[in-house]
Amino acid sequence: MSETFDAIVIGAGPSGNACAYVLAKSGLNVLQIERGEYSGSKNVQGAILYADALERIIPDFREDAPLERHIVEQRMWILDDKAHVGGHYRSDAFNEEKPNRYTIIRAQFDKWFNRKVREAGALVVCETTVTELIKDGKGKVIGVRTDREDGEVYADVVVMADGVNALVGSRSGIKKEVAPETVALAVKEMHFLPQDVIESRFNIGEEEGVVIEVAGSVTVGMVGTAFLYTNKESIAIGIGCLVSDFTEAQVRPAFLLEKFKNHPSIKPLLAGSEVKEYAAHLIPEGGLPAVPQLFGDGWMIVGDAAQFVNAVHREGSNLAMTSGRLAAETIIDAKKAGKPMSASVLSAYKKALENSFVLKDLHKYRRLPKVLHHNKHFFTDYPRLLSSAAETMLRVDGEDKRSKEKKVTKSFRSTRSLGGLIGDMFNLARAFR
Amino acid sequence: MQEISIKVEEKLYQNRYMVDEGRPHIVVKPHTQPTDALASLVKICPAGCYSRTETGQVEIAPDGCLECGTCRIVCAATGDIEWNYPRGGYGILFKFG
Structure with a gap:
């Protein structure tokens, strides 16, 4: 190819597909390169699709996108070894004409999204790994090198949507290597069950879905969370913790998943299921401090490669799609104005991100990764304290209620001390502000 | 901690792979004594690809690799391994993802 x-868009996940789609739709000549056999074959997510981000790209996506269930109920559980304490929110308002959140199966969804990219006119080349960027004498990115014979291709601008490992950018010296404290390793299984069993087990109707987000003793003291999502005929279950914590604690990820699956609150939900896949993937969790330089002469970074994940709200694919779209719009505007793809022109991409929820939300929670990293007791002491408080208050055993309350207060103060409790509240409140 | 017996190989058996015979995408560099980072991979690789030899070195069999990149990031500072993505089309092929 000498054209x-x-x-050029590297990668066909949510950010790359969004970017390539918007570019191709505007009539630009786009090449998208994906290392997997098909878009989605290398990608892993829980997975929740946030409709709004996709709707701004493909408004009528609901007509043919492979969606599993729209979410009507969110369960947030804090686990200790035997119990869960939690809050649930379920609303019939989520049964709307255009639901806001869906569970999806990424391999199927990405394939669909990539088909849309091709229909919009982009050239999609799969089974091809980009090995590095090609720069001119002045350092401007002018193309990419691939693992194909004579696999050099050139473009006015290269968008890196190559995911959390972001090898292309770090090997080309334009971004730093990802640090173990800024990524989580998550492992996940797909458990299949008949549709009616899932619906009766989770008390939901056809098409309705439940999400369970979990924190607590299941991560054995490491910073992390777990999840369980209902698909049409399967349940996605997974757990993830910071890579730096895994290396320190020397815990086998598969053991952690097994422990979670065997928790008394989780086990009955999975009973009788057939496992059809085991996956692992990294999740960027470093937040704003870990976001790299986002643009330069002839290049931009989008999605996980740019560390765009809001770990607090378990959002990532929507940040990915939005950043892909904003990168594409920046390129389209520059093309229309006849401007070169220089760093100063492409800086409009960062401004657009700053004006969107992507960087606003990452800014809001910029302190949280550090707070959690230095306060592991949020994942150990508090779950235990909450669970024993609930048990103390609920068990009817002849002890008067005031004595029970005193016992609960004492348990909190002896574990964390009054100063510790106040400090925790302050740190958390500040991190969430 | 309660004892749960798990065999990662049984989990990997469910997955679909296209193995690039004779071209491993991850290579452990020759060593006599593994660094702490390298030694930690025996436990924390989610696919259990790393193991200890009888003489105490760490070796890898990357056929079951899930391409997460954990080992790459853990050993980035020590340079114990050479890590590349498999050639285009090879490696793990997620059916669901």
Whole structure:
């Protein structure tokens, strides 16, 4: 291929597909390169699709996108070894004409999204790994090198949507290597069950779905969370913790998943299921401090490669799609104005991100990764204290209620001390502010 | 901690792979004594690809690799391994993801 493209997009996950789609739709000559056999074959997510981000790209996506269930109920559980304490929110308002959140199966969804990219006119090349960026004498990115024979291709701009490992950018010296404290390793299984069993087990109707987000003793003292999502005929279950914590604690990830699956609050939900896949993936969790330089002469970074994940709210694919769209819009505007793809022109991408929820939300929670990292007791002491408080108050055993309350207060103060409790509340409140 | 017996190989058996015979995408560099980072991979690789030899070195069999990149990041500072993505089309092929 000696042709020069308007843009090359590396990767066909949510950010790359969003970017390539918007670019191609505007009539630009786009090449998208994916290392997997098909878009989705290398990608792993829980997975929740946030409709709004996709709707701004493909408004009528509901007509043919492979969606599993729309979410009507959110359960947030704090686990200790035997119990869960939690809050649930379920609303019939989520049964709307255009639901806001869906469970999806990424391999199927990504395949669909990538088909849309091709229909919009982009050239999609799969089974091809980009090995590095090609720069001109002045350091401007002018193309990519791939593992194909004569696999050099050129473009006015290269968008890196190559995911959390972001090898292309770090090997080309334009971004730093990801640090073990800024990524979580998550492992996940797909458990299949008949549709009616899932619906009766979770008390939901056809098409309705439940999400369970979990924190507590299941991560054996490491910073992390677990999840359980209902699909049409399967349940996705997974657990993830910071890579730096895994290396320190020397815990086998598969053991952690097994422990979670065997928790008395989880086990009955999975009973009788057939496991059809075991997956592992990294999740960027470093927040704003870990976000790299996002643009330069002839290049931009989007999605997980840019560490765009809101770990607090378990959002990532929507940040990915939105950043892909904003990168594409920046390129389209520059093309229309006849401007070069220089760093100063592409800086409009960062401004657009700052004006969107992507960088606003990451800014809001910028302190949280550090707070959690230095306060592991949020994942150990508090779950235990909450659970024993609930048990003390609920068990009817002849002891008067005031004595029970005193016992609960004492348990909190002896574990964390009054100063510790106040400090925790302050740190958390500040991190969430 | 309660004892739960798990065999990662049984989990990997469910997965679909296209193995690039004779071209491992991860290579452990020759060593006599593994660094702490390298030694930690025996436990924390989610696919259990790393193991100890009888003489105490760490070796890898990357056929079951899930391409998460954990080992790459853990050993980035020590340079114990060479890590690349498999050639295009090879490696793990997620059916569900």
